[in-house]
Amino acid sequence: MFTYDDRDSLLREVNPVIKLILIVAITVLVSLSFYPVLPLATILVIVLGLIVLGRFRLREIVYQARLFIFICLGFIVLLLVTRGLVGPGEYRLAFFRFEYVDFIYAFSLGLRIMVLALLSLAFVLTTDPNDLVLSMMIQLRLPYVHGYAALAAYRFIPTFNREVQKIQLAQTIRGVQDDRGVVNKLKRPFKLFLPLLATAIRRGERVSMAMESRALGAYPTRTFYRKTSIRKNDLIFLIGTIIVFAVIVVILIKFNLFRLNIGFN
Amino acid sequence: MSQQPHGVQFRDLQFTYSGETLPVFTDLNCSFPKHKLNLLLGPSGCGKSTAMYLLGGIIPHAIEGDIQGSIYLDGEDIAGKRPQELAGRVGFVFQDPESQFCTFTVADEIAFGLENINTPVSQISRRIVDSLAMVGFAGSENLIINNLSGGEKQKIAIAAVLAMEPETIILDEPTANLDPASTDEIFGLLEKLVREQGKTLIVIEHKLDGFLDKVDHIVVMDQNGQARLQGGVDRVLPRLLFDSKFDSLKVFLPEHLLIVRDVYVQHADSAAVRDLRRRKLDAVGGGNLNKYGFDLDFGVKALTTTAAAVGMKQVSVDKDNSRTANPLVVLDGVSFAYQKARVSKLFGGSAEKPVCQDILHDLDLTINEGDFAAILGPNGAGKSTLLNLIFQIETAYRGKISISGKDVKSLSRQKLYQDIGLVFQNPEWQFVTNDVEQELLYSLKKSVLSDRLKSLRVEEMLGSFHLENEKGQSPFLLSQGQKRRLSVAAMLLAGQKILFLDEPTYGQDYQNQLELMELMKSLNQNGVTIVLVTHDMSLVADYAHTVHLLCDGKIRFSGLAEDLFADDDLIKEGRLMRPVTWEFSRRLAENFPGFPQLIGRQKIINAFNETA
Numbered sequence: 001m002f003t004y005d006d007r008d009s010l011l012r013e014v015n016p017v018i019k020l021i022l023i024v025a026i027t028v029l030v031s032l033s034f035y036p037v038l039p040l041a042t043i044l045v046i047v048l049g050l051i052v053l054g055r056f057r058l059r060e061i062v063y064q065a066r067l068f069i070f071i072c073l074g075f076i077v078l079l080l081v082t083r084g085l086v087g088p089g090e091y092r093l094a095f096f097r098f099e100y101v102d103f104i105y106a107f108s109l110g111l112r113i114m115v116l117a118l119l120s121l122a123f124v125l126t127t128d129p130n131d132l133v134l135s136m137m138i139q140l141r142l143p144y145v146h147g148y149a150a151l152a153a154y155r156f157i158p159t160f161n162r163e164v165q166k167i168q169l170a171q172t173i174r175g176v177q178d179d180r181g182v183v184n185k186l187k188r189p190f191k192l193f194l195p196l197l198a199t200a201i202r203r204g205e206r207v208s209m210a211m212e213s214r215a216l217g218a219y220p221t222r223t224f225y226r227k228t229s230i231r232k233n234d235l236i237f238l239i240g241t242i243i244v245f246a247v248i249v250v251i252l253i254k255f256n257l258f259r260l261n262i263g264f265n
Numbered sequence: 266m267s268q269q270p271h272g273v274q275f276r277d278l279q280f281t282y283s284g285e286t287l288p289v290f291t292d293l294n295c296s297f298p299k300h301k302l303n304l305l306l307g308p309s310g311c312g313k314s315t316a317m318y319l320l321g322g323i324i325p326h327a328i329e330g331d332i333q334g335s336i337y338l339d340g341e342d343i344a345g346k347r348p349q350e351l352a353g354r355v356g357f358v359f360q361d362p363e364s365q366f367c368t369f370t371v372a373d374e375i376a377f378g379l380e381n382i383n384t385p386v387s388q389i390s391r392r393i394v395d396s397l398a399m400v401g402f403a404g405s406e407n408l409i410i411n412n413l414s415g416g417e418k419q420k421i422a423i424a425a426v427l428a429m430e431p432e433t434i435i436l437d438e439p440t441a442n443l444d445p446a447s448t449d450e451i452f453g454l455l456e457k458l459v460r461e462q463g464k465t466l467i468v469i470e471h472k473l474d475g476f477l478d479k480v481d482h483i484v485v486m487d488q489n490g491q492a493r494l495q496g497g498v499d500r501v502l503p504r505l506l507f508d509s510k511f512d513s514l515k516v517f518l519p520e521h522l523l524i525v526r527d528v529y530v531q532h533a534d535s536a537a538v539r540d541l542r543r544r545k546l547d548a549v550g551g552g553n554l555n556k557y558g559f560d561l562d563f564g565v566k567a568l569t570t571t572a573a574a575v576g577m578k579q580v581s582v583d584k585d586n587s588r589t590a591n592p593l594v595v596l597d598g599v600s601f602a603y604q605k606a607r608v609s610k611l612f613g614g615s616a617e618k619p620v621c622q623d624i625l626h627d628l629d630l631t632i633n634e635g636d637f638a639a640i641l642g643p644n645g646a647g648k649s650t651l652l653n654l655i656f657q658i659e660t661a662y663r664g665k666i667s668i669s670g671k672d673v674k675s676l677s678r679q680k681l682y683q684d685i686g687l688v689f690q691n692p693e694w695q696f697v698t699n700d701v702e703q704e705l706l707y708s709l710k711k712s713v714l715s716d717r718l719k720s721l722r723v724e725e726m727l728g729s730f731h732l733e734n735e736k737g738q739s740p741f742l743l744s745q746g747q748k749r750r751l752s753v754a755a756m757l758l759a760g761q762k763i764l765f766l767d768e769p770t771y772g773q774d775y776q777n778q779l780e781l782m783e784l785m786k787s788l789n790q791n792g793v794t795i796v797l798v799t800h801d802m803s804l805v806a807d808y809a810h811t812v813h814l815l816c817d818g819k820i821r822f823s824g825l826a827e828d829l830f831a832d833d834d835l836i837k838e839g840r841l842m843r844p845v846t847w848e849f850s851r852r853l854a855e856n857f858p859g860f861p862q863l864i865g866r867q868k869i870i871n872a873f874n875e876t877a
Contacts, residue, residue, distance in 0.1 A: 130370075175759075181754070182819035194741060195741070210359055212326070213323060223380045
């Protein structure tokens with residue numbers, strides 16, 4: 001999936017905890033918005049933010065998000081088709097019948113998915129995993145033994161990917177692909193999972209031995225050579241983002257395009 | 266309690282892993298003096314790693330068990346202390362450079378241990394700089410660990426331990442995954458740490474060429490976990506070589522000394538050889554042999570005198586030309602290039618490699634039936650690509666690859682894999698069931714045999730690979746050696762004619778490497794063609810018959826391994842290292858007219874014995 005892209009940028013410098021707070025807030029706001037205009041505006045804000053503050057190019061963002069763009073468009077079309085087939089409505093296209101609210105419904109759901117995907121993308125692309133764990137330990141008081149366990153696990157993701165490929169090849173050579181029948185097909189992921197798990201457990205043991213022999217957990221506290229903190233710039237970013245969204249919401253209210261949608265429709 | 270002021274002492278140490286009834290060792294008594302480079306030798310399974318884990322406090326905490334007796338560190342009994350309590354006093358460097366890190370950059374990794382013992386931040390930077398300077402890797406603070414080579418990673422692991430300023434450092438096979446050049450560098454570094462920093466080092470190591478002359482003190486453990494011999498190199502080495510009391514000890518020594526020792530032991534019945542050894546041993550008492558006296562010349566002399574003692578005749582050994590010349594795998598004018606640079610192109614700008622450059626160019630290669638072949642070559646020469654092509658994971662844009670005369674392109678992958686197998690570094694990867702017997706039956710699922718015959722075949726295989734007692738167990742719960750045997754048994758049942766081994770020694774400790782290669786040797790004797798893809802020279806020296814050198818996408822040499830290592834230009838071009846046994850064999854030939862140029866310990870011993 002998405003991976004961290006190490007490049008100097010203002011977004012990278014923002015404390016991960018601040019980013020997480022904003023992601024939660026924006027997700028709630030967008031999920032509750034009835035009209036698709038706010039999700040659309042949010043998408044524009046995120047993309048602009050990634051370009052201006054994150055120093056990404058538009059095509060890089062599109063490339064990274066390609067799967068979700070596809071899913072989002074597919075979702076909108078699917079919703080429109082199902083609604084159009086059953087529904088009464090004043091708009092006609094071939095044998096589809098739509099109501100005004102069908103379009104709102106389809107687009108706001110589809111664009112919400114896109115917002116969620118882009119928020120995660122923006123977070124992962126611009127957040128050094130090391131900073132994330134540090135800020136969890138320092139700002140959010142996560143016990144440091146857990147923090148470092150998570151970091152050690154994260155380090156293994158690339159190895160993990162390579163291993164999956166090797167295991168697949170090893171099992172193909174043994175003839176796993178030739179097994180026919182539904183039961184065998186269902187068993188296949190399980191066959192991949194066992195060797196992967198066995199290797200991972202052993203590796204986990206080795207890493208924890210190495211970490212304990214370097215005094216992990218010796219004392220209730222530890223010093224931090226590299227620290228994350230919440231600085232003035234973080235607060236500026238936080239307040240700035242809130243202002244941007246406040247302005248968007250005010251404008252939308254003015255044009256009667258903002259409505260909170262609590263409950264199901 | 267006796268006062269033990271210096272270094273590390275094990276006193277009447279006994280340890281039993283929890284869940285086991287038999288102790289790993291009882292009454293282990295040995296010592297490792299302070300400020301010395303100590304070497305711990307012993308056969309696999311003798312408990313040397315266990316002893317070191319106990320010293321580091323990893324046992325009985327991260328791994329549980331029952332511990333009795335004492336471990337003294339500078340006079341204090343530390344048995345049973347937690348690794349965290351010992352962290353500033355005993356450091357531990359593990360075998361696998363991949364799985365001892367928990368951060369991303371060099372500086373963060375070195376800081377990690379210091380932070381855990383609450384070192385003030387103001388001191389951490391200085392200690393990072395100092396420890397990196399000590400390992401000869403100054404200025405690497407901001408490098409990403411994952412991008413470093415194996416040797417560099419091991420240096421960082423050592424620096425991370427050094428930063429915590431322990432006086433005693435344990436290293437468990439620190440060079441197991443390193444190439445010869447990095448291995449030498451690490452050995453040099455270890456010596457420097459003792460001589461210049463006054464550290465006490467305890468090293469478990471099997472590669473002793475180029476290391477033994479740096480060692481001060483050796484402890485030799487036997488199969489039962491007893492320390493049988495200990496002392497300076499000048500005390501221990503002569504006893505291992507000349508004292509028949511210690512002939513049954515299985516230990517590793519530099520290659521040429523192993524040859525001498527093997528020859529002695531094989532001629533132990535000869536009164537002349539017995540007498541010769543006794544005189545040598547007596548001479549040691551007079552101080553005639555010091556630790557620098559065991560070089561290649563010593564080995565040549567020792568074999569010369571032995572030859573005279575047993576009455577060896579003129580040597581004339583023929584090279585082994587008994588192999589068939591029946592081509593099995595043939596690559597004919599194969600070229601391969603990646604069709605386009607993938608993501609880098611899309612991202613614009615930084616496509617470093619020119620698009621469509623050939624990785625393999627017009628490559629010809631023939632591997633004969635029944636051969637034990639090695640494909641050698643420097644990193645980036647195209648070894649992995651070559652394998653990918655043979656296994657049809659990639660396709661050549663020009664040329665033809667055939668196996669048993671059939672074009673691989675005309676075969677489905679399923680059909681192809683019935684003939685060729687791949688031995689992975691980790692035997693677990695190929696397991697597809699959760700039961701040893703089922704695992705073997707799986708290999709026979711395509712077979713037309715009746716069920717009764719199938720289980721007979723499986724029974725037979727379990728017997729010959731010593732797995733009868735593990736029949737109903739999960740393959741994942743077997744020991745490493747059992748897993749390896751099971752995986753090979755499964756391949757054998759599938760009846761693949763050719764087995765490829767891709768860097769088989771990477772990530773394996775020495776014993777596992779040895780076991781795998783011995784299995785391959787016996788398969789080869791049973792008619793299976795083996796192809797090693799490796800940059801490990803000692804593997805090639807000991808096992809390979811023919812060698813193919815791959816440089817810049819072309820085969821530069823195909824022929825006998827001995828001939829390859831005779832050619833200085835090829836050695837340079839292929840960035841190879843001449844095995845020690847090659848030089849030893851050359852010197853032997855100067856003393857024994859007609860002695861063939863050989864590589865590999867066993868080949869030299871055999872050649873010697875055939876003439877004796």
